Amino acid sequence: MKGVFPLEEKLVPVVCPYCGVGCRLYIKSLDGYPRGIEYAKDIPGISNENGKLCPKGNAVLEYLLAKDRLKKPLKATEQGKFVEISWSEAIKEVAERLRAYSKDDPNAMMFFGSARTFNEPNYLIQKLARMLGTNNVDHCARLCHSSTVSGLKAVFGAGAMTNTYKDIEEANVIFIIGHNYAETHPVGFRYVLKAKERGAKVIVADPRFTRTAWFADIFLQHYPGTDIALLNGMMHVIIKENLYDEDFVRRRCVGFDELARTVEKFTPEYVEKITGVPAELIVQAARTFATAGKGVITWAMGLTQHTHGHDNVRLAATLSAICGYQGKEGCGVSPMRGQNNVQGACDLGVLPNVFPGYQAVTDPEKRKFFEEFWGVELSGEVGLTVIEAAHAIEKGKVKAYYVMGENPVISDANTNHVLKALQKLEFMVVQDIVPTPTMEFADIVLPAAAMLENEGSLTNTERRVQWSFQALNPPGEARPDWWIVSEIGKAAGFSGDGARGFRYTSPEDILREINACTPQYRGITPERLKSNLAGIHWPCPSEDHPGTRVLYKERFLTPDGKAHLAAVDYRGPAEVPDEEYPFLLTTIRYVGHYHTLTMTGRSRALVKRWPEPLAEIHPEDAERLGIKTGDWIKIETRRGAYPVRAKVTRTVKKGVIAVPWHWGANVLTNDALDPVSKIPETKACACRIAKISEEEARELMKAVPKVIPEFEVVKG
Amino acid sequence: MARKTVFIDFSKCIECRACEVACEREHNGRSFINVFEWQEMAAMALNCRHCEKAPCVEVCPTNALYRDEDGAVLLAPQKCIGCLMCGIVCPFGIPELDVLDKIMMKCDLCSHRRAEGKLPACVETCPTDALLFGDFNDIQRMRRREFTEKAIEIAKKGERISLRAL
Numbered sequence: 001m002k003g004v005f006p007l008e009e010k011l012v013p014v015v016c017p018y019c020g021v022g023c024r025l026y027i028k029s030l031d032g033y034p035r036g037i038e039y040a041k042d043i044p045g046i047s048n049e050n051g052k053l054c055p056k057g058n059a060v061l062e063y064l065l066a067k068d069r070l071k072k073p074l075k076a077t078e079q080g081k082f083v084e085i086s087w088s089e090a091i092k093e094v095a096e097r098l099r100a101y102s103k104d105d106p107n108a109m110m111f112f113g114s115a116r117t118f119n120e121p122n123y124l125i126q127k128l129a130r131m132l133g134t135n136n137v138d139h140c141a142r143l144c145h146s147s148t149v150s151g152l153k154a155v156f157g158a159g160a161m162t163n164t165y166k167d168i169e170e171a172n173v174i175f176i177i178g179h180n181y182a183e184t185h186p187v188g189f190r191y192v193l194k195a196k197e198r199g200a201k202v203i204v205a206d207p208r209f210t211r212t213a214w215f216a217d218i219f220l221q222h223y224p225g226t227d228i229a230l231l232n233g234m235m236h237v238i239i240k241e242n243l244y245d246e247d248f249v250r251r252r253c254v255g256f257d258e259l260a261r262t263v264e265k266f267t268p269e270y271v272e273k274i275t276g277v278p279a280e281l282i283v284q285a286a287r288t289f290a291t292a293g294k295g296v297i298t299w300a301m302g303l304t305q306h307t308h309g310h311d312n313v314r315l316a317a318t319l320s321a322i323c324g325y326q327g328k329e330g331c332g333v334s335p336m337r338g339q340n341n342v343q344g345a346c347d348l349g350v351l352p353n354v355f356p357g358y359q360a361v362t363d364p365e366k367r368k369f370f371e372e373f374w375g376v377e378l379s380g381e382v383g384l385t386v387i388e389a390a391h392a393i394e395k396g397k398v399k400a401y402y403v404m405g406e407n408p409v410i411s412d413a414n415t416n417h418v419l420k421a422l423q424k425l426e427f428m429v430v431q432d433i434v435p436t437p438t439m440e441f442a443d444i445v446l447p448a449a450a451m452l453e454n455e456g457s458l459t460n461t462e463r464r465v466q467w468s469f470q471a472l473n474p475p476g477e478a479r480p481d482w483w484i485v486s487e488i489g490k491a492a493g494f495s496g497d498g499a500r501g502f503r504y505t506s507p508e509d510i511l512r513e514i515n516a517c518t519p520q521y522r523g524i525t526p527e528r529l530k531s532n533l534a535g536i537h538w539p540c541p542s543e544d545h546p547g548t549r550v551l552y553k554e555r556f557l558t559p560d561g562k563a564h565l566a567a568v569d570y571r572g573p574a575e576v577p578d579e580e581y582p583f584l585l586t587t588i589r590y591v592g593h594y595h596t597l598t599m600t601g602r603s604r605a606l607v608k609r610w611p612e613p614l615a616e617i618h619p620e621d622a623e624r625l626g627i628k629t630g631d632w633i634k635i636e637t638r639r640g641a642y643p644v645r646a647k648v649t650r651t652v653k654k655g656v657i658a659v660p661w662h663w664g665a666n667v668l669t670n671d672a673l674d675p676v677s678k679i680p681e682t683k684a685c686a687c688r689i690a691k692i693s694e695e696e697a698r699e700l701m702k703a704v705p706k707v708i709p710e711f712e713v714v715k716g
Numbered sequence: 717m718a719r720k721t722v723f724i725d726f727s728k729c730i731e732c733r734a735c736e737v738a739c740e741r742e743h744n745g746r747s748f749i750n751v752f753e754w755q756e757m758a759a760m761a762l763n764c765r766h767c768e769k770a771p772c773v774e775v776c777p778t779n780a781l782y783r784d785e786d787g788a789v790l791l792a793p794q795k796c797i798g799c800l801m802c803g804i805v806c807p808f809g810i811p812e813l814d815v816l817d818k819i820m821m822k823c824d825l826c827s828h829r830r831a832e833g834k835l836p837a838c839v840e841t842c843p844t845d846a847l848l849f850g851d852f853n854d855i856q857r858m859r860r861r862e863f864t865e866k867a868i869e870i871a872k873k874g875e876r877i878s879l880r881a882l
Contacts, residue, residue, distance in 0.1 A: 036741065039840045052843045058737040182730040186843040193728060193844050199869075211730050214758070591732045604745075605737045 007031045011038055012471035013533055015458050017116070017451040018056040018594050020337030021188045022460025023048035024533065025057060027452060032473035034061045045534035047165055047187075047460060054186040055592050055606060060452070062603035064472065066434055070447035071476025074713060080440045083714045087477060091484075094402075094444055095491030097427050098132060101400050102492075106133030106379065110389045110398050113139035113350030114405030114481075115339035117448075118456025118468070120510040121481035122341070123348045123356060124502070125404055128489050131376050135361050135383030136398070139350045141342045142386045143411055147304040147677035148335040149346055151313025154676075155321065155564050157557025158358065160343060163296065163332030164462040164537065164549050165191045170330035173292035175203045175285075177316065178227060178302020178683075182211040183591040185336055188461075201292065203285050205230060205277075206302060207586055208616070208658055209651040218285045221653055222275035224586040225306055225573030225684035230282070231315040232570065233271030236263040237286035238322065244290060245324025252556070253321055255565040262567035274570065276653065290323050294330035300338070305587075305683040307574045310676040314566035321563045327552045337461040339595065340451075344459030347520060347538070352383030357518035373517055375500035385678040386412060387671055393421040400427040404481060405448065409437040409705050410596035410664050413680035414671035416640045419705065431484060436598050437664075437705040448481050449474035456482065456507040457529055459538070463548075465524050466535035482507050523547075573684035574672035577655065581637065581686035583621070585668060587661040597662050597707045613665065614647035616658040617689070622648040625689060632697040635659065637687045640667035642704060643697035657687060664704050719768065719787035722749075722825065722839055723855045724761050728846035731759035735838035735847060739763075739823075742837045748810075748823035749838045761847065763838065764789065764810040764823035772802035772811060772822075780820075788825040796820050825849075 009030050016023040024046045026038040037060060039051030073090035074082035101109050111129040113122045122139070129137040141149070149159030156162065168174060168191040181189045189212070196202055196215060204216035207224045222230050238244050239260050249256050268279035289295055297320050303312045317333055325331035337343055349356040359366040362380055371378050384392055390412065392398040401422075412418045422428070422441040430442040433450045453474040459465045474480075482504065489502030497503065499513050508526040515522055523540040536547040555561035577584050592610040594600045601607065615633060627633055629648045634641055635657060642665055652658050659665045661682070670685040692700075733751050740747040749763035766789045773781045773789055780795035781802060791811075796819040803811040803820065811820045826836035834840065839849040848855060 041840070048843075051840065053734060053738075053841045054732050054843055055734040055737040058734055058741060058841055182732070186730055186732040186734065189730060190843050190845070214730075591730075592737075605740050609733055609736065 009035060012469050013040065013043070014452050014471050015340065015466050015468040016053065016057045016060060017340060017599070018060070019185055020340055020342055020461035021047055021185050022340060022458065022464055022466060023053055023057055023187055024466070025051065025053060025060070027061070027471035029471050034064065034472055037061065043533050047462065047464060049190065052187050052190060055609070056594055056600060057187075059603045059605045062605060063434075063599040064450055064452060066602035068435055069433060069475045069478070070435065070445060071478060072447060073477070074445040076443050081712045081714075082445065087479070090444055090446060091487045091491050094429050094446075095488050097400065098402070098488070099492050102132040107136060107383075108397065108399040109134050109136060110384060110401050111137040112386070112401070112403045112406040112408070113137065113345050115140055115342040115345045116405050117341065117451060117481045118458055118507065119341065119344040119348055119465075119514065120456045120507040121404065121485055122345045122350050123510060123514050124482055124485040124489065125402070126349045126356070127374065128485060128492070128502075130355075130370070130378055131374055131489070131494055132492065133379055135352050135379050135381060136389065137350055137383060138352055138386050138389070139345045140339070140386070140406055140411055141346055142678060143305075143413070143680065143682070144301055144338050145304055145335060145342060146385075147309030147313050147674055147679045150677040151310045152317055152333065152335070154310070155314050155317040155566060156326075156552060158551070159346065160551070161332070161334045161462050162326065162551045163334055164464070167330050167332050167550065168192060168296050168298070168334065169194050171195055171200055171294045171296040172330070173201045173203065173289050173295040175205070175289055175295065175297045176212055177205040177297065177299045178304070179298060179300035179336060180206065180208070180210040180212050180588070181298065181336070182215070184300060184338065184589060186591060188336060201288050203289060207653055207656055208588065218281060218288060220277045220281055220285060222277050223653065224584055224656060226275040227303055227306070227312045228308060228315060228568055229266060229271050229274040229570045230277065231312070231319055232263045232266040232568070233268055233275070233282045234286040234289065235259065235315075235319055235322065236266040237268060237283050238290045239263060241287070243287065244322040248324035248326075249322055252326075253563045253565050254560070255567065256322070258567040259318065259322070259565045262569060266570075289319075294328065295320070295323060295325045296332055296334055298334045298336060300336045302683060304335075305679060305681060307672050307674050307681045308571045309674045309679045311566065311568040311571070315568055317563075318565045321565060326563065327550060327554070329550055332550065335461070340460065341458045343461055343463060344457070344465070347459055348514065348518065352385055356514065357520055370517070373499050375496055387673060387678060387680050390418050390421040393424050396424070399425065401425055402429045403438060404431045404485070405433075407436045407438050407596040407598055410666060410707060412671070413666055413669040413682045414639045415664065415667040415705065417671060431481065432598070433478070434598055434602065435709050435711055436596070437707065437709050439711065440709065446484050447476065447478040448484065449478045453478070454480035454482075454507075457511055457524070457526070463537045464535040465521070465529060465538060466533070467526070467529035482510060574681050575638070575670050575685045577686045581688045582655070583687050583689055584656045585635065585637065585685050585687040586656060586658050586683050587665055587669065588616075588658045589662060590660050593660070593662045595662065601708050613644050613660040613663045615644045616647050616649050616652045618652050618654045618656070619648050619650060620654055622646065625691060627691050632692050632694055634690045634692045634696070634700060635668060635687050636690070637668045637670070637685055639670070641700055642668050643692065643700040657689065663707055667704055719852050720825070720850060721766055721852050721855075722763055722836060723848040723850070725846045725848070726758060726760035728844045729759045729761060730844055732843060734841045734843060735761055738837040738841040742826055742829070746821065748821070761838070762808060765808060766825065771805040771807070775801045775805045777801065784827060786825065786830060788827065789822070790824050790827060791820055791822055793817070793819050
């Protein structure tokens with residue numbers, strides 16, 4: 001080809017910008033323009049063996065070429081109408097406004113980090129928020145895995161996956177609960193199938209008969225929101241039949257007696273009444289799980305997105321602990337993160353209660369360290385979470401929002417409430433790669449470079465930190481996230497040297513600063529990551545440390561070093577079906593789509609295959625209501641109405657409706673919060689259903705926010 | 717002539733359709749492998765089988781269809797007259813007519829990738845190894861070995877149980 005094209009084609013190793021598996025791939029690029037992708041077959045030890053990719057990974061270039069990519073900073077003249085401005089104007093305005101709020105009342109500001117961008121900008125956004133004097137900083141993990149973080153912290157002392165994919169492959173039993181593994185993480189599911197081929201048993205608990213359940217040896221189809229009863233029922237059998245690991249419980253756990261007392265009443269027959277799972281299946285599942293020798297429990301949003309999500313996770317961890325499945329290879333608990341950097345954003349303190357490395361803001365000693373490190377006085381008050389912030393805006397407490405790579409209008413529970421709240425904001429900054437429905441409320445829009453258009457480190461769901469290189473040129477004037485946040489930091493007056501300011505020249509600088517203040521990342525230097533493409537599992541306390549595959553080999557991270565077993569009595573969903581709203585609504589996702597469709601919605605190959613949402617309804621319910629596959633139906637809850645086409649199928653239980661949430665089904669969901677983790681209950685609420693005509697559906701559709709909006713932009 | 721083929725193990729297919737998207741990317745927006753789902757219980761991918769006694773090759777009046785050294789049935793576009801004969805005789809309904817060029821199109825087992833020593837894109841990407849590429853006889857031999865190993869293991873287990881019972 002040389003001679004015809006004097007430019008050289010490059011193969012750049014990057015990390016897939018989609019889910020939390022953290023697959024590696026190569027981007028073929030010519031002078032910074034995309035030419036295609038290549039599978040990373042030649043890198044040993046990466047999380048996607050042999051370079052395997054799912055459909056999203058295969059279509060990775062398409063969203064980057066979207067026609068409506070943001071290319072210039074925008075300023076709103078009125079709601080939804082923008083004029084183009086220059087970078088210097090945009091940065092000056094944002095910095096000045098933030099500075100003013102910081103002087104009056106720092107807690108009137110709210111910052112959103114993003115699990116879809118690198119560790120470095122996430123570190124910077126929480127540093128900016130905290131240096132401006134507020135701990136109001138959070139990100140979308142609040143809506144998916146905050147109960148995992150809080151629940152695992154309560155039992156084991158830290159909120160991360162205790163093992164790696166290798167351990168899933170080596171396990172003898174894999175218990176998948178509230179997680180459609182095959183559809184949400186197809187490449188991760190590879191490890192489950194490999195274990196199964198080796199002879200491992202797979203137990204799946206899910207309200208739907210999912211693609212994952214096809215591969216189950218034992219399938220427990222329980223009602224949404226009855227996980228506590230199911231887990232307690234299994235532990236009842238395990239304790240009663242003396243199948244638990246007595247030695248492990250005696251040496252390394254506390255609270256076993258209380259657990260035994262609490263699960264006493266959860267006999268399989270009693271649990272059958274609550275969950276709808278036959279008693280003998282519960283007994284069978286409990287025996288299979290406890291006697292396998294090596295077992296992994298894996299979960300995702302089906303377990304966490306409940307008002308009792310924190311307790312669900314604690315029980316799952318307790319089940320793993322009493323069977324002795326901790327601190328060993330081939331064992332562990334593995335929450336599967338949905339976005340590629342949920343773990344990293346949590347690790348780097350984009351949470352209202354902790355500094356980087358899960359160091360509590362309320363701990364005076366830790367605060368003192370960061371006060372000296374950053375050279376400013378810091379607030380010791382725990383900040384607001386995502387949903388709390390929406391309520392605080394209504395009360396007039398929060399007036400300014402800085403949203404980096406987030407889309408709360410679609411992702412937050414109870415959309416109509418969020419829309420009302422956002423209207424009341426005085427000042428809002430949205431930093432993103434494409435227009436989102438959230439942008440409608442923005443005063444300033446900052447165009448960011450997409451993940452493949454800049455470089456940095458990412459932490460996948462198994463605590464593996466990897467470096468992704470820049471493969472392509474960003475469009476127009478779009479800039480990397482770290483550059484934007486550091487410019488705003490400098491303009492806001494933080495121009496000190498080193499860690500005391502925002503004078504960075506590259507993401508490597510920022511990662512070195514992270515090394516200095518985050519104990520788990522101490523040895524994960526940019527040089528090491530760049531030379532080791534497979535990445536390093538944290539904790540990695542020094543530069544010569546190889547990284548840690550299995551956590552808690554000696555002791556847990558709780559103050560006394562023991563696992564604190566949870567004893568929880570049964571609580572159902574916050575809203576249960578009644579006469580007015582007789583159905584139970586749950587949300588699901590499709591394999592080809594990702595979160596709020598900002599990326600996959602602009603990919604032709606994916607939209608062609610998964611063009612629209614289909615609400616799943618049981619044939620008997622459908623017959624009673626006169627609904628056939630393809631009919632338009634209206635789903636109504638106490639919070640809103642949503643028009644959608646129906647799919648009559650036996651995958652759901654009678655009385656349950658399942659809707660994919662990518663297209664904005666959160667207008668329906670309940671924003672009741674878990675008291676500890678503050679996660680909203682998006683996985684279960686009461687609803688009613690009516691058949692409607694297509695015209696009515698179109699009419700209703702107008703009230704639902706458009707996932708791919710169009711805005712009026714005046715060229716500057 | 718080594719006859720290589722894409723072997724499809726539908727018991728492993730999770731219907732993620734990664735193969736379709738990969739094929740579409742390699743072939744200018746058209747996918748030559750399709751995933752079918754039936755009864756919401758099982759799915760299976762189907763592409764050109766590159767048959768041993770390929771009716772499409774036999775029937776082609778202009779010899780536009782031919783075999784390469786791996787045994788893949790390829791189409792020479794300059795010879796194709798778009799008579800649809802290959803499409804009519806194919807039991808799997810594989811060759812399609814390109815509406816713009818009025819010639820037939822079909823799976824070429826990614827000949828451009830094989831020339832570089834790589835596997836077809838659909839096989840390379842399949843997350844669950846439901847698609848395998850290789851010599852037909854080798855794959856059959858491997859499957860027989862796997863089956864025998866499993867059978868031996870089960871037999872051993874049975875022996876242990878019966879010994880204990882005695």
